[in-house]
Amino acid sequence: MQLNQHFRDLEQSYLFSTVGRKAAAYAAAHPEQKVIRMGIGDVTLPLAAPVITALHAAVDEMAHKETFHGYGPDQGYEFLQQAIAGYYAQRGVSLALEEIFISDGAKSDIGNILDLFGPDNTVLVPDPVYPVYRDTNLMAGRRVVLAPATEENGFLPMPTPGLHADIVYLCSPNNPTGAAYTRAQLKEWVDWANREDAILLYDAAYECFIRDPNLARSIFEVEGARSCAIEFCSFSKIAGFTGTRCGYTVLPGGLARDGMELAPMWLRRQTTKYNGTPYIVQRAAAAVFTEEGMAAIQQNLDYYRQNAAVLGAALTEAGVTYYGGENSPYLWLKCPGGMGSWEFFDWLLENAQVVGTPGEGFGECGRGWFRLTAFGDAAETREAAARIAAALKTLNA
Numbered sequence: 001m002q003l004n005q006h007f008r009d010l011e012q013s014y015l016f017s018t019v020g021r022k023a024a025a026y027a028a029a030h031p032e033q034k035v036i037r038m039g040i041g042d043v044t045l046p047l048a049a050p051v052i053t054a055l056h057a058a059v060d061e062m063a064h065k066e067t068f069h070g071y072g073p074d075q076g077y078e079f080l081q082q083a084i085a086g087y088y089a090q091r092g093v094s095l096a097l098e099e100i101f102i103s104d105g106a107k108s109d110i111g112n113i114l115d116l117f118g119p120d121n122t123v124l125v126p127d128p129v130y131p132v133y134r135d136t137n138l139m140a141g142r143r144v145v146l147a148p149a150t151e152e153n154g155f156l157p158m159p160t161p162g163l164h165a166d167i168v169y170l171c172s173p174n175n176p177t178g179a180a181y182t183r184a185q186l187k188e189w190v191d192w193a194n195r196e197d198a199i200l201l202y203d204a205a206y207e208c209f210i211r212d213p214n215l216a217r218s219i220f221e222v223e224g225a226r227s228c229a230i231e232f233c234s235f236s237k238i239a240g241f242t243g244t245r246c247g248y249t250v251l252p253g254g255l256a257r258d259g260m261e262l263a264p265m266w267l268r269r270q271t272t273k274y275n276g277t278p279y280i281v282q283r284a285a286a287a288v289f290t291e292e293g294m295a296a297i298q299q300n301l302d303y304y305r306q307n308a309a310v311l312g313a314a315l316t317e318a319g320v321t322y323y324g325g326e327n328s329p330y331l332w333l334k335c336p337g338g339m340g341s342w343e344f345f346d347w348l349l350e351n352a353q354v355v356g357t358p359g360e361g362f363g364e365c366g367r368g369w370f371r372l373t374a375f376g377d378a379a380e381t382r383e384a385a386a387r388i389a390a391a392l393k394t395l396n397a
């Protein structure tokens, strides 16, 4: 018997499991304290009314022989593919329906897409970044090279002279730093990837937070991206589907490497290992893109944006340097007093009973940084902001 020895290369537990465990241990030891959780970026608003209506109607369909649905089409229902294609068309990106693959979420697709790539590819992963990119490649034993995302480069690594990698992950707006690429910056990555025969794995899970018109919401807004990029998107952040589970991957027709086309490979992979997102969930997801759905969702996004503004104001008041929170639901702050990320995690828990995410958990370059999420309940976020500001004042006193 042999097990996958590459698991030895991983941290013992997934970042958000560690944060959750530490927060639970603190709460158990201090039952009199109200702990406010701003660690994992989980949404707090319920599904929007038009989404719930669609979900109910789909559940009712399942109750009748004439309207019941069993296994769905391989790539997802056409009604949802069409709704997604319409969403992309609004920003000038034209997609064929066969280029849209519905799934149970971007996280699964980001991990699963690696089935398409050989084990000897070199993978470039920004540091810090969503830990799934690094961990899934380490599990498969691939060589991971890190691209530092620092205050100096605006947390947006760019191709450097002589850079070679086969697979590059880009996350924009970025988790955890909140930095987002402009179209011009993405064009540099696209040109580099086309020259190098590399593939860009573009995580657009937070695109709905972008308001600055210079920032790209999809890599396919950039000329040349169809011959080098795959985009992953999610209903979790745009529409609160973290517990409902739905996402999609856009894989352009004709994208090929090493004599093989990637879209048919992905279809083969998905049909072999995945039986599709539930019909009722796909109906709910399609409602997101209706006029009423979009209006309701914008209200929810504004609610989270307001949370980000409240947190940002508290940090500014306390003289703490932070980034993000503008075109992103995350605020990335420099730990005050030269504290390390985990040190500040403990300090904040102890002194404000607020849980955040230590920057170091996203990579070495996150050392001394800390992430707060704006996805919380508004009243709790205001309370957390007041507690954080008050606690930080004691540091400065």
Ligand code: MLT
Residues within 6 Å of the ligand: 039, 040, 041, 042, 107, 130, 175
């Ligand atoms: C996060 O907190 O980074 C995200 O919620 C994790 C995820 O989307 O899987």
